[in-house]
Amino acid sequence: MSERSQIIAKVLELIEPFNKKGIEVSEATRFAQDLEWDSLTVLDFVANIEDEFDVIITMNMQAEIETVGQLVDALEKLKA
Amino acid sequence: MTDLFSKFDPLIEQRETLLETGITDPFNLVMEEVESPTVAICNGRRTILLGTYNYMGMTFDPDVIAAGKRALDEFGSGTTGSRVLNGTYGGHKACEEALKDFYAMDHAMVFSTGYQANLGVISTVAGKDDYIILDIDSHASIYDGCALGNAQIVPFRHNDIEALEKRLKRIPAGAGKLVVLEGVYSMLGDIAPLKEMVAVSKANGAMVLVDEAHSMGFIGENGRGVAEAQGVIDDVDFIIGTFSKSVGTVGGFCVSNHPKFEILRLVCRPYVFTASLPPSVVATAATSIRKLMDSADKRAHLWENSKRLHAGLRQLGFTLGTEEPQSAIIAVIMPDLEKGAAMWEALLHEGLYVNLARPPATPAGMTLLRCSLCALHSEEQVGEILGMFAAAGRATGCIS
Numbered sequence: 001m002s003e004r005s006q007i008i009a010k011v012l013e014l015i016e017p018f019n020k021k022g023i024e025v026s027e028a029t030r031f032a033q034d035l036e037w038d039s040l041t042v043l044d045f046v047a048n049i050e051d052e053f054d055v056i057i058t059m060n061m062q063a064e065i066e067t068v069g070q071l072v073d074a075l076e077k078l079k080a
Numbered sequence: 081m082t083d084l085f086s087k088f089d090p091l092i093e094q095r096e097t098l099l100e101t102g103i104t105d106p107f108n109l110v111m112e113e114v115e116s117p118t119v120a121i122c123n124g125r126r127t128i129l130l131g132t133y134n135y136m137g138m139t140f141d142p143d144v145i146a147a148g149k150r151a152l153d154e155f156g157s158g159t160t161g162s163r164v165l166n167g168t169y170g171g172h173k174a175c176e177e178a179l180k181d182f183y184a185m186d187h188a189m190v191f192s193t194g195y196q197a198n199l200g201v202i203s204t205v206a207g208k209d210d211y212i213i214l215d216i217d218s219h220a221s222i223y224d225g226c227a228l229g230n231a232q233i234v235p236f237r238h239n240d241i242e243a244l245e246k247r248l249k250r251i252p253a254g255a256g257k258l259v260v261l262e263g264v265y266s267m268l269g270d271i272a273p274l275k276e277m278v279a280v281s282k283a284n285g286a287m288v289l290v291d292e293a294h295s296m297g298f299i300g301e302n303g304r305g306v307a308e309a310q311g312v313i314d315d316v317d318f319i320i321g322t323f324s325k326s327v328g329t330v331g332g333f334c335v336s337n338h339p340k341f342e343i344l345r346l347v348c349r350p351y352v353f354t355a356s357l358p359p360s361v362v363a364t365a366a367t368s369i370r371k372l373m374d375s376a377d378k379r380a381h382l383w384e385n386s387k388r389l390h391a392g393l394r395q396l397g398f399t400l401g402t403e404e405p406q407s408a409i410i411a412v413i414m415p416d417l418e419k420g421a422a423m424w425e426a427l428l429h430e431g432l433y434v435n436l437a438r439p440p441a442t443p444a445g446m447t448l449l450r451c452s453l454c455a456l457h458s459e460e461q462v463g464e465i466l467g468m469f470a471a472a473g474r475a476t477g478c479i480s
Contacts, residue, residue: 040444043216043237056250058211059226059233 007053007072007079014048015068027069053079098417104425106436116140117328117456122433128461128468130451131435135408136297136378137456138328138368148329151363158358163190164345167356175366179335182369183304183319187341190333190362192354194293194322195221197332200350201289201318202260203229210256213247213281215239215272217265217443219291228350231258238265238443241276248284257286263306264294267442267450268401269409271295275310282315289318297326297372298379298408298455323365326372331357331365378455382408385453385462392466397479401448411437412449412469419478420447426472432465 008027015025018041023034031037037045046057049071055078057065065071099105104123113121117137118129138144151171161167172190179188191197202225206212210231214222217238226233234251236243244259251257259281261272274290281288292305300308303326307313317338323331334344345351357365383405390405393412401411414420417438424436427449435450442448457465473479 038445040216043235047237047243050250051246054250056234056247059235 003079004072004076007075008068010052011049011068011072011075014045014052018045025068027067027072029068030066031068031071032066049075055079098421101418103421104428106421106424109428109433114139117454118461120433122428125428125431127428127431127433128457128465129433130453130457130465131433132454133294133325133452134328134454135294135382135452136326136328136372136375137454138326138371141328141368141371143371144328144364144367147367148360148364152360155359157360159356161355162352163356164352169356169359169362171359171362171366172356175331175362175369176333178366178369179333182302182373183313183335185319185335186337186339188333188335189341189344189348189351190331190357190365191351192332192357193330194320194324194332195224196350196354197320197322197334198222198291199225199228200348201320201334201344202226202258203350204344204348205287205289205318206231206256206258210258211251212258212260213244213251213286214260215262215265217267218260218262219266219293220441222260222262222291239270239272241273241280244277245280245284248280248286251284257281257284259286259288261288261290262294263290263292263299264407264409266294266409267437267446267448268411269294269405269407269450270402271299271306271406273310274307274316275312278307278312278315287317288315289320290316291320293320293322293325294407294409296321297375298382303372303375303379323361323368327365327368329361329364329368331361375455382453382455384459385455385457386410388459388462389451389453389465392462393469396466396470396473398469398473408453410451410453412451414447414449414478417447419476420449422476423472423478424449426476427468430468430472432468432472 053075111120117134117139120127120129155169159167175190176188198221206229208230211234212226212231213234215238216235234247236247264271278288290307295305297303299306307316318334318336321333323329386405386408390410399413437448437450439445
């Protein structure tokens with residue numbers, strides 16, 4: 001598996017506990033509109049991502065991240 | 081033309097749906113007369129006030145009123161100017177002296193509101209490449225301070241010491257760090273574990289700002305707040321406070337021992353680009369702050385009130401924001417906005433005013449009936465308040 005596909009696999013795994021509606025998740029899935037996450041869910045999910053990848057995703061960065069794909073892009077950059 | 085107001089349509093609709101049920105608008109109450117810190121006339125009815133943050137009941141203190149009247153006569157109705165131009169009078173300096181004495185700190189800076197104190201200090205102290213690490217349940221004025229500045233913002237789960245520590249450790253080495261905490265969180269009335277959080281922050285090289293708006297005058301041996309009560313006030317770099325709660329007027333401040341603190345007066349935009357407080361306001365504030373230094377008896381009575389209300393409400397079957405009373409705020413958790421609004425109205429009919437708080441101000445989408453006690457609530461009034469909660473709770477089906 002390439003590094004990107006490893007990141008995607010991990011992100012999808014971490015999304016699942018918060019995927020209350022059980023929707024199909026792809027890189028195009030949007031956190032607010034499709035997964036319908038509120039601010040507390042986002043906080044918990046981001047904390048899990050930060051712990052898994054040992055990075056910080058500031059609120060400034062979060063404001064630019066709407067979709068799963070954009071999160072993976074950001075993580076690729078942070079880990080580079 | 082795109083109507084710029086269409087983004088408010090969902091809120092307008094929610095409000096109309098609520099008001100169609102014939103309920104009194106909870107966000108449009110008028111106090112027609114105010115008898116004392118604990119009683120006002122609302123809709124022609126004598127109403128006990130249990131949602132004012134007037135913790136120490138200083139608003140009608142005879143010395144405070146006299147100082148305000150004197151300043152109004154001697155210095156006029158307003159300064160018409162910025163603190164750094166023509167808006168600093170003797171009264172503003174006297175008020176800052178009172179704050180320095182109250183907190184036993186080297187520097188004090190008075191802002192026109194508590195909101196502006198947070199806005200100003202947070203946005204100015206943390207610059208572009210610095211990090212602000214803040215509790216997710218922080219007050220709007222803290223978030224707005226972050227938004228006004230351009231630092232990197234890192235939130236952590238409410239009161240979670242480990243979450244704070246993890247984030248501090250991940251911040252790039254050498255970056256400036258400001259940890260922002262509150263002594264009392266006003267929605268649920270819970271306090272922060274400042275002892276541990278301040279220690280963790282200092283161990284990781286961060287400066288610490290604590291907003292003690294809801295604890296000043298009441299918590300801590302000298303009423304300096306939760307940081308004093310937990311023995312860490314000397315390690316806190318900035319304390320933010322307000323005059324609109326225990327002090328009993330309006331205004332905000334920051335106190336600090338930082339040797340370069342005074343430079344903020346020139347670089348802090350919400351301090352520079354607004355008019356200073358009127359002379360009567362700073363005179364009432366200074367008098368009130370000095371009186372709060374010797375208010376141990378009132379602090380003790382306020383604790384009694386808080387404990388009695390907490391125990392009484394719990395006995396009636398209400399769900400409260402904290403297991404034990406931690407401050408002068410007792411939050412009653414309502415199942416939803418409709419029930420909360422109905423209960424709020426039923427209490428008003430009984431002759432009791434509390435705050436109805438709802439998302440987005442509240443954590444986790446909760447609807448709360450927030451009660452804030454006053455040192456001047458008598459034992460009898462607390463008994464009356466519990467009777468009103470019992471009647472309103474049964475009438476609305478909130479308790480059985």
